[in-house]
Amino acid sequence: MPPLEDPHSLVAELAERLVPAEKLKQAEDELREALGARQQDENRGDWVRRVRVDKTRALADALANDPAVPELYTFAGFLGGVLKDDTDTTKTMWRLLYLDSKLFTWLLVDHNSILLRKDVDDETSPAGTRDYVWMKADASVSRGEGPPQRNEIQARFLRGDFVSAGDFAASVTGGTYAPPTGPACPLTPGCCGKKTK
Numbered sequence: 001m002p003p004l005e006d007p008h009s010l011v012a013e014l015a016e017r018l019v020p021a022e023k024l025k026q027a028e029d030e031l032r033e034a035l036g037a038r039q040q041d042e043n044r045g046d047w048v049r050r051v052r053v054d055k056t057r058a059l060a061d062a063l064a065n066d067p068a069v070p071e072l073y074t075f076a077g078f079l080g081g082v083l084k085d086d087t088d089t090t091k092t093m094w095r096l097l098y099l100d101s102k103l104f105t106w107l108l109v110d111h112n113s114i115l116l117r118k119d120v121d122d123e124t125s126p127a128g129t130r131d132y133v134w135m136k137a138d139a140s141v142s143r144g145e146g147p148p149q150r151n152e153i154q155a156r157f158l159r160g161d162f163v164s165a166g167d168f169a170a171s172v173t174g175g176t177y178a179p180p181t182g183p184a185c186p187l188t189p190g191c192c193g194k195k196t197k
């Protein structure tokens with residue numbers, strides 16, 4: 001049997017945010033038990049490296065065995081600042097995620113619904129990188145263009161402009177299946193795909 005490859009760090013990072021606390025505690029207890037016996041057999045440097053690998057594996061295993069993992073959506077763009085709206089009674093911290101490098105098209109996302117953010121190299125971006133954010137499918141988002149207006153959030157709530165991340169992604173892609181070029185491409189205008197006549 002080939003050796004078991006280490007799980008990807010992205011899986012472990014998402015697992016830390018998605019797996020219920022009691023399951024994470026159980027995985028950590030199992031890890032502590034396994035490490036207790038190993039500590040006497042390895043020098044300090046090897047042991048510290050092993051702790052990191054074993055914790056990543058424990059997190060990935062806990063996620064793999066959790067039947068209640070929520071559906072996730074990934075959006076790509078440039079994470080901006082917090083939009084202040086004095087009339088917003090929800091007390092939610094709404095952040096702008098700009099979808100283009102001109103900072104014209106954007107999404108309003110609840111900061112607390114962002115599970116993970118990664119700054120990824122992207123040669124098509126003028127900055128050389130692009131932010132990817134992972135959110136649960138039921139997170140609220142709203143799309144807009146141009147400078148956000150005064151009382152933007154309250155007006156959007158009144159008009160019913162906020163939808164779940166899952167519904168928003170489906171409406172942008174025109175269906176429930178992601179294109180073969182990746183789930184974030186349709187949300188990043190001009191990123192990829194060919195235009196048809």
